[in-house]
Amino acid sequence: MIKNYLKIAVRQLRKQRMYAAIKIGGFALSIAACILIGLYIKDELSYDQSYPDTNRIYRLVEYYTHDGKVEKGDDYPAPISNALKADFPEIEKSARLMPNSLFPGAGNNELRRADQVENTHEEGFTYADEDLLNILKLPMVYGEREHALSEPNTMVISKRKADKYFPGQNPVGKVMYLNNDQTKPYRIGGVMENFPKTSHLQFDFLLTLKGVEFYKGEQTNWNASNYPDYVLLKPGTNIEQLNKKITADIEKNYFLPALLSISFKDAAKLLQQLSFKLQPISDVHLTYDVQDEFQHGDIRFIWLFGAVALFILTIACINFVNLSTAKSANRAKEVGLRKVVGSTRGGLINQFLTESLLYSVISFMIGILLAWALLPYFNVLASKTLTIPWLALWFIPVILVAAFIVGIVAGIYPAFYLSSFKPASVLKGSISNGSKSSVLRNSLVVFQFTASIILIISTFVIYNQMKYILNKNLGYNKDQVVVLQGTNTLGDNGVKNLKQDLLKLSSVKSVSISDYLPVADTKRNGNTLWNEGKSKVETGVDSQFWVIDEDYLKTFGIKLLDGVNFSPDGNNGGVIVNETMVKKLNIKNPVGKAITHGSDVMRIIGVVKDFNFESLRQPIGALALFKGISPSIVSVKINGGNIPNTIAEISSVWKDLAPSQPIRYSFLDDRFNKMYDDVQRMGHIFTSFAILAVVIACLGLFALAAFMAEQRSKEIGIRKVLGASVQSITKLLSFDFVKLVVLAIIIASPIAWWTMNKWLEDFNYRITISWWIFALAGVVAIFIALFTVSFQSIKAAVANPIKALRSE
Known part of the structure; x- marks a missing residue:
């Protein structure tokens, strides 16, 4: 019986x-997309699952609620680990990290063998407590895990x-310098x-x-809070109860006494x-909403890409359903004859489902090969190194x-629909594609284009938001600034000499030495400032x-609004603040006023215009600038002329001062753009899959247009005999599809507007979704639909009417 079903299925495929090509092609493209997205989602969900005690490893997260917002962070005071181990028997081990590059040794270094x-x-x-290795149970190549970080000035390095x-050596006991x-x-x-690779902890050097x-x-x-803390819990620990105990204990026994010791106002509040x-570490x-170093x-991208995959697969399934039901009249006599000679409805359902499964299996085979061929390009888009897990x-x-599931889902309705024909009606020739079938097909076409238009609008919004971010006036000039890194090895005097030598170059406009850039591609420091004499009451x-x-x-290019800039030889006790600082401290006429930082008293000598030194996802914060020497970063403002030649000159100066250390540099605008790699990556992926969704929908529309032209061939012939022009007939055939696309635009627009507004809420600086985005998406969708159906419409309109009317 199965063999007979397969023979009939193959015969229909050839006929x-x-x-058949459109059904299989649409399925194969959608399956390739689903495989690629599935591999991406699987990779993202597999992070931190490989540790032996993954289910017992947790990170401590702090929740701070103010002004109706919840801020989350993972930084804790240095004594936190000992307190957790001492106060909570549920905690088997606790270990701190210190990955913050604000602290010398963490982040990146210049390294050499002794x-x-x-x-x-x-x-x-990163700095790490010795128990971190015991919590994660990382395999050791050399040395003992329990004692590898137990002595001062020791470090563990990765195998690579x-x-x-x-x-080829065992390096345990060898010495290195930072x-x-x-x-x-x-x-x-x-x-x-x-x-x-699937670990959020990506360190090659653990410093004790x-x-x-x-x-x-x-x-x-x-x-002072600077340390993330990881714990290994004992089996069977009740997490909710432990969370409450930790909150109560840490606040009452540690945080409150510490705040009261410095007379902090409203400590209890x-x-x-x-x-x-x-x-959970997994x-x-x-x-995405915890401030940390990683x-x-x-997770929102996971849901989003999962929805895109489902959309694309659904569009392909709709093609199958539409084309199967559209061609139902052509198979009505076959169904009638089979029923007359004894076929049951169940047998016919099995036959049609077998056809659907055959389409599905062929599509999956082609889809897997397509995914394999497209995987290198997808890896570039997604910044991944995914592979097809053949073995x-x-x-x-x-x-x-x-x-099997896709074949059944796509084929279930056509199978029941086709098998429902009554033999008497069929053999009398009274079966046609009725209004119910037409309504279903039209509804499915509307759904296809609704999904496609949502993706098109989303792509436009993402593109315009990125364009806005990359071109926004930040309050400083990020262009033609070369950032030299690794300068801390030169020391204070060496960095000063570097600056003076660079200023001698005709291609260099200015040079600055600092510990931070106005680009937030590294974690910032955290401090509290007061108006003078107000630390105990504010x-x-x-x-x-x-x-x-x-x-x-x-x-x-930061604008000074009031006061003076630092002078080369003075102002060491002064401070320059931004407008936000002045507003938050509520200072009138700030120049000359004093503010305090701990026991330090500093006098404001200038106020700068606010500039975006954080990600544009965040509002501008308070900022204080203090004069000093911090050899971490040297920034060089250059002419925009021959940049390669300028870099060569800067490299020559560097080599004279640090012959044993290769120069490292980057451009400030590149570092700024890199902060939004995730958004740009999302935009590229969305664009790719939006195009794919439209292509699959158009394949179905093309086939449906061909079928409708075939069904209306006699009507078209009569119209031509009565004098209808090619243009009027083309318009007649195209108009029905354009109506469906317009309906899809009406449905898709509010859905896309709501969805993308939710996405834009992640940015403090964002575009307003304008009407023209929806209009442009609508015009694109209508144009694509017209382009798709016009071939079949024109072909039907120019056909010889005699062929269509010969049988009348």
Whole structure:
């Protein structure tokens, strides 16, 4: 019986080659898209799943509610880890990290072996407690996990870095220097396996926190938060109860006494706005709203891409349903005859489902090959290194099950519809494509174009938001600024000499030495400033506190509104603030007024115009600029002429000062653009899949237009005999489809408007979705529909009417 069903299915496939090709082509394209999106989603969901005790590893997250908003962070005071271990028996182990590059050694460094002279730039440094390795249970290549970080000035390096610096050797016990600091040699205590690619922790160097104190009293200070903390819970721990216990204990026994010790105003009220929750380590990667040091995915993108995949697959299924029901009259006699000779309805349903499954299996085979061919391009779009898991035990069963489900879902309605024909009606010739079938087909076409138009509008909105961000007036000039990195190895005097030598170049306009850039591609510091004498009666203003030199404003084109800039030889006790700081401190005539930072009193000498030093997802915060030397970053403002020649001149100056260290530089505008890589990536992916959705929908529309032209051939013949022009007939045939597309535009517009407004809420600076976006999307959709159906309409309009009317 199955063999007979397959024979009939193959015969139908050969008989209706154009329609079969469109069904299979649409299915194959949609399946390829679903496979690519599925691989992306699987990769994103697999983060931090490979640790032996993944289900017991958590990160502590702080929730702070104020002004109706909830801010989340993972920074805690240095004593947090010991407090958690001492106070909560549910916590088996606790370990801190310090990945913040604000602290020397974390982030990136210039590194060399003790027996070599040339430095190599390396990233992926973090300080860590010795128990971090025990919590994660990372396999060790050399050394013992329990003792690898147990002594001061030790570090653990990854296997890839061990192979790079000590090929074929056991490096345990060997010494390395960071940033040419020979007063602090680091001894290698162990070599760990590389962190899995699907881990939010991507470090190659773990520096021990044993014996580390970044400033006096730091390790016992509960008023400064800089450390993320990870815990390993005992099996069976009730997370909700533990969260409540941690919140109550930490606030009452540690935070409150610490705040009262500095006479912090409204300490109890502030702590009522705080709570602490343990977050599973497997959730960290896709959490987008916690302020931390890690590169993240976004769970919203997962839902979004999943919806896109479902849209595209649904559009292909609709093509199948539409074309199967549209051709129902052509198969009505076959159904009638089969019923007359004894076929049951169940048998006919099985036959039509077999045809659908055959289409599905062929489409899946082609779709997998298409996905394999397109995967390199998709990897570039998504910044991934995905592969087709051909040899995975789950892959073939999942594909087979998916092919079966898609085949059944796509074929179930046509099977029941076709098998419902009554033999008597069929053989009398009274079966036709009735109004019910037509309404269904039209509704499905409307759904197809609704989904496609939503994707088109979304693509337009994403593109315009990115255009707005990249061209917005930021309050500073990010163009033609070269940023030199790794300058901390030169020391204060070396950086000063570098600046003076660079200023001698005719292609260099200005040079500035600072610890921060106006581009928020690294984590900022956190400080609280008060009006003088108000620290005990006011809560203060959360602000950034940067060390700059006298040429910072000039180099970045930041406008000074009031007061004076720093002078080369003075103003060391003065501070320049931005407009937001003045507003938050509520200072009238700020120049000359004093503000305090801890025990330091600083007098405001100038006010700069607000500039966007954070991501445009956030409002402009309070900022204080203090004069000093911080050799972290040297920024060079250059002429816009021969940039390669200018870079060569800068490199020559660098080589004279640091012959053992290769120059590292970047352009400020590139660093700015890189902050929005996720949005640009999303836009490229959306554009690609929007085009794919439209192509699949148009395939179905093309076939449906061909069928409708065939069904109305006699009507067209009569109209031509009566004098109708080709233009009028083309308009007649196209108008029915244009009506459906217009209806789709009406339905899609409010859905797209709501969806994209929710997405834009993530940006503090954003576009307003204008009417022209919907108008343009509508015009594009109508044009595509007209272009698709016009071929068949014109073909029908120019056909010889005698052929259509010969049988009359």
